[in-house]
Amino acid sequence: MSLTDILHRAWQRKGLLSTLLLPLSWLLEMVVRYKRRRFRHRPELGYQSTLPVIVVGNIYVGGTGKTPVVIALVQALQARGWQPGVISRGYGATVGDHPRTGQGQLDPANFGDEPALIAQATQVPVAVHPKRSQALQQLRHTYPQIDIVVADDGLQHLALGRDLEIVVQDARGTGNGRVLPAGPLREPVDRLQDIDILITNLQPGQIAPAPANTRARQLCMHLAPVKVEQLSTGLTLDWATWHGQHARQTMNAVAAIGQPERFFAMLRATGLQLTQTVALPDHDAYAISPFSALPDAMILITGKDAVKCRRFNDERLWAVYAEPVFSDPEWLDYCHDRATAIAAQKTGMADEPRRH
Incomplete structure (x- = not known):
């Protein structure tokens, strides 16, 4: 059994190993909460786009199934008349100092495997860079026709302003409810109270975890x-x-x-x-x-x-x-309706760059 498997098993309960790691988790949680409060009270610190921005991410470390959700969302927006663009970190690729943009068949060595798959499946413009705000700005410069942006991952990238947040989890839910390294969470579990949609990705035969304490629309897939x-x-x-x-x-x-x-x-x-x-x-x-x-x-x-x-x-x-x-395909109509309202509110805005 690998170290990763051991950790994931330990993270499903509040056992001895998890409890021993709690002091480190408390430190991380303090940092995460401080950063979130700072960006919440000073939104001018981040980049606020004039286009609607939808972030698809997770709080559970590792793969939960975000990419299929991104593809489904982009295709649904296309079907409803939008011209989406996608931004991503470009994990696994060496991007360099400047964002990299492309469309269609992309080299995963230059863009990362997930952005390459998204570009192939949807044919929409894609931009990658660890700083998502830079990726978004370059995407708009190269493809000025886009009118909505979907961020593949980036829930914790607070320098990017967002209008809708979608979290994807799996049958593990929030595990033992603790933040790394005592648990599997990148952020405290109460972060789910602020999101808009929570999607639980299940394998055949799996049972969904108990509904989360959140105002978000909840569904399974x-x-x-x-x-x-x-x-x-x-x-x-x-x-x-x-x-x-x-x-x-x-x-x-x-x-x-x-x-x-x-x-x-x-x-x-x-x-x-x-x-x-x-x-x-x-x-x-x-x-x-x-x-x-x-x-x-x-x-x-x-x-x-x-x-x-x-x-x-x-x-x-x-x-x-x-x-x-x-289980609730109408969540895609919900995103369309929300994005339409957001776009109307943002009409006439000027893009606000991040201030240092």
Whole structure:
């Protein structure tokens, strides 16, 4: 069992290890609360955009399923007449001093795997930089047609003003309710009282945690496969067609995401028999192929991994693209309505840069 697995297990209860780490958590919590109060009372310290800004993030460390939510939100906004742009940190890429922008097929080495996947799935402009306000400004400069911004992650990046906050969690909820390192939270659990929407991402058969103490709209989601692509040929089939042709075949699965078992469980829930599964670290660069050691059979990978694995030209690789199914799909209309009202309020505003 890895150190990460040990910590995540410890973070589900208030045991001895968690209690011993509490003094460090208290220090972090003090810093987090101070920073949030400072930006709340002095919004001029941050960058306030004239466009509506929606942040999709989490307070639980690690992967909870933000990227599928970002893609679904962007596509819903597009369907309702918006021209969205996406900003992200660009985790895993060396961005440099200046924000990097692009659209369509992007190199994950330059943008990060998640921004590359978002750009591929939505075809909207994307900008990456650790300072999200700089990414937003460069995005608007390069693509002046955008009229709304979705931030992939960045809930804790307080220098970026935001109008709506969406938090994605999974079945672990808030764990033991403690802040790092005694618990899994980046911020105190009462942070959920200030957000607008809370989405719980569940695997097949999982039970949602108890509703959070928050005014936010709360709903659940699960991921369902919708299409499959053979990376070496580009052959793309809808899930039902592909499943009907290949479900009885021997196959393996590889995933380099925050919770690889979530991907494997989704596949098994459709009746697939996975001979071998390989869980790699989140954002693994695939510097060398992990597939050569696997038996000579079909290998299923995630869409996030596909943006980095196409270069292997391995005919065994099939990318499974999944989409979220929401218990309350009307939350997307809610975001549209809120963004429309916010855009009307911001008409005539001038962008306010961060003041030092």
